Amino acid sequence: MEILASVHIPKMFESIILESRYSADYTTIYHDSCGMVFGGKWERKYNGWNGYFTAAKHYVCPKCGRYSDTYVDAIYRYDDEEAIVPTSLVMDVVSFKNYLDLRVRYTGIELYYDGTAKKIKNVKQVLRFDFKRKRCLLIDSIEGKKVLTHHDIDDGAPLPILTVFGDSIAMMRCNKKAINHLYKVFRLEFVKRCSELYGFDVKDTYISHSSVGRQGYGGTMLCNLICKLIAPDMPNIVTLAKSANRWISYLASIDCVPDDVFNLTKTGVSFIDALCAVYLAPNNRKLRRVMISDPMIVTTSSFIRKFKDVNAVNTLLDDFVKRPDRAFMLKDYRYINEVLDILFSKFQEMQIAKFLIKEDITSIRDIIVMVHELKPENVKKLQEMRFKLKNFHDVVMEIHDKQEFGHIQLPVVQTLNADVKGMHFITPTTAFDLKHIGRKLNNCVGSYTKRVLDNESAIVVVTDDSMNPVACLELRNTSIGANPKFNKLVQARMFGNTPTWKNENVNSAVLTWAKQLKIKPTTIDVEAQVS
Template identity: 45%
Template sequence: MEVLARVYIPRMFDSVILESRYDAAYTTVHHTDCGFTFGGKWKRNYNYSNGYTTAAKYFTCPNCGVHSEPHRDRIFQTIFESSLVPLSVWAEVVELKDAIDLRISYKAITLKMDGTSIDEGIRKEVLRFDFKKKKAIYTDYNRQKYDLTPDYIREHYFMQVLEYFGKSYAMHSINKKPLNDLFRVLRVAFQKRLLATYGYGASDVYISPSANEEGGYYFNMLLNMALKIAAPDMPNIAYIHRCTGYWNDSHIYSRNINIPIGNDVFELTRKGVNFHEAMRIVHKAPNSRSLRKAMTTNPMAVYMSEVLKLFNDENIRRTIMTLNRVDVPITDVQRYSGKVQRAKDIRKSMKLHIDGSKEFWQIMIARYGEPAALRWILAEDFRDIEDCVRMYSELQLKYRDMFWGKRFKLKDLHAEIINIYNKQEYGDVNLPKVPELNVDVNGMHFMVPKTAADLMMIGKQLKNCVGSYKDRVMKGNTAIVVVTDDNMKPIACLELSKGDEKFTKLVQAKLFGNQCVSKNKAINNTVLKWATQLEIEPRTIDVQAQVS
């Protein structure tokens, strides 16, 4: 065993404050200078975002009489009683026969909401890079050991003491350089051992630290090292996140512990499989030259595997993977035409993650051929492609058979699937019959729609949402009556509800575009006459009861 570097930080904070986030009813303060802990109630101020807060950091220690100076002192504030706060820290890098350790020991306390503190003694956290097992192992302050697999990292931070460095004297000039030197020694030793283990050097190990880094000071680099010990040819984790964000159109900050790579990839790389090949194997990607080339610049291009497996022609695969209509000199009209722009848009529009979508594409490609299928994808509106897949996924088996049993040109596919979808949703659904409501009054015809398709067509003709009333009508508590003129053109739509087992209440009466029937005197009077004749009581302001 050899100690390669060592750092001692005698004081992390001048004081530690515990205060609940929203009510701030009580505050506990630990003054590090004299080691005294006390509590009390401070005047509260309300903040819309954080609830109540206090000015407890401006305190006078009742033990030693020292006044705090927040603009000068290092004061750590927490809202958790479970926070294990380090007061002084010893960190060292130790080289072993088959491993390198980052060991951080610290004197710690926890504060309680009753004005007291608990001396937790000396705690220790160890991050071991085991080059024999080709994995990183974390030992927490309770001496529990964990393999740093992607599954574990997604749920937990490791080396949690690093979270306190950014707000402590560890960032002071007298400590910062020795601390950075310690991590540099760790990184250099890590790279040398990787070279000795795998026979070639690893690049992209270093990731610059931030004092406010999520997970703690130097956490991103340590995370990168924990993954690279199993896959030294893997790009660094920051680049992996950028690549993942490209395929998911994610422009928001992504937590670094959200590793988009599974354990099974690293199981293969430990056995000598290179990183890109391991990714391709795990995603069951086709052995495509176009995909392999794309993965050299964006390893997460492996997300295109499901798309490429539908096409056997390598020329078509290359066209898909190299598609770029964004950077070419075209007009804005062409650019914003709604058509797919890049490979990621093809993947998104094909919606291969939903049930039935893969079947849709397999049958369509088998029927029309791979070149024609690709031309259709490139020529159709992005939303129409998504719409076709979504509707097909919702078709029952007999309607899918009905759809593929028809003969039509590929350019008419969208229109045909709409027809079949509407037939399933509306055409074969007979609505309850209410013959007593079918009456002719003043040359106008009052009729109950017979099918859900009729209901949908009425909604389209009158520009309202009555087509969505199918389920309510089928339950039998609602009836829809369409009013037509002498030419059978819909001019109004009525909704009735039941009273004493019969439809005796008029609850809606709408003209074109959801306007009230009362806006048309002739139709209004006729609807009232019809209602009076059938002993139906208007329960809506859509009709004007006082007529001349």
């Protein structure tokens, strides 16, 4: 055993205050300078965020008469009666044959909600790095022993005592400098021992210390070393957490790395190889190169391994690095395989990769949902069809709409059908026809199905000689009885809801048709005078 570094902090706080959260019914204060413990009820104030609170941190000690200034003195406030708050401590770095300890021994005090306290001596917390068994233990003289894993370090501080350092005298310049030196000695000794164990230089071990945060002062660096002990070549946990945020969830962290990855690294497998093995990643050089700085991109393996063409995989990876949101959707969408099976049977992989990159993400999502909802006979029909890849969305939509709306028959008003001035006026027969017209003319007529079924309106589509839609008309029912009369023209729109008066030929045909059928135009969409 050898003590490599040591720091003694004889006084941690000027005052320690126990006050119940939200209610602030009673406050107990320990004044360290004179050892006075007292309590009472202060006048309370209410805050919408924190509930009730008092000004108890501003007080004059009844024993020594000293005024406590919250802006000058180190004051620790908490609300857990069972917590032991350190009043003085000693930190040591202790080296043994097979392990390395970061040891904290302290004297503490336990305050109670009746104005009393109990001093507790010889409390010890040890963070032990066992190089022989490749594991880290937290040894607490009160709580006992616990083996720490990457799951535990996400829940709190690796050494719980570190969480109180932020408000303490330990953060004064002289003490902080000594603690930083102790951390440096500990880290360098860890690197030395770890490098001897694995036979190569262990890097990326330093993470700057912060006095705030749930892991305590220096806690993030210690968490990093815990992982480095079992995966010495992994990037630091900050880099890993940022990568997890990009590829798994905005709230993800190192905790999301599967246990099997670290089980493999314990046997000597590199971190990158372990990730690739667990996620069944394809043997792709670009993927491994990106993983060096962004390791959790490996989670896209479930998607990219479907492609056998290396160039197609590289094309997808290049795009994923720029737009992880697109990769996030593609790799996790549960029905993506159904779409890929159809595309792989018709197109080359490079074509498919470029299509997935260029197509709007909402369009891809629509395709996935619609293909999943297709009946087996319609899936077979889609597989047998010939079409251009750029038209895939429209082809799927047409088959899907015909499946969903083709059986819905609309009331046909034969009296509205006519041929006028080389144009054909036709009433759609199914809800699918309405959907089809709406897509062709880029308007919302496809949503008029219920209105037509309820005989509130009638829709008439105007086509040219090639039967291509050029406009659609809405006629309103003016009859109160059972027999509808559609003799009131309320809308006349062309592509993109452009009014028909902007096209002289269409406008003329609509007015002539309306005059023949004694239909009254009541819309500004048509021009009343026909030349």
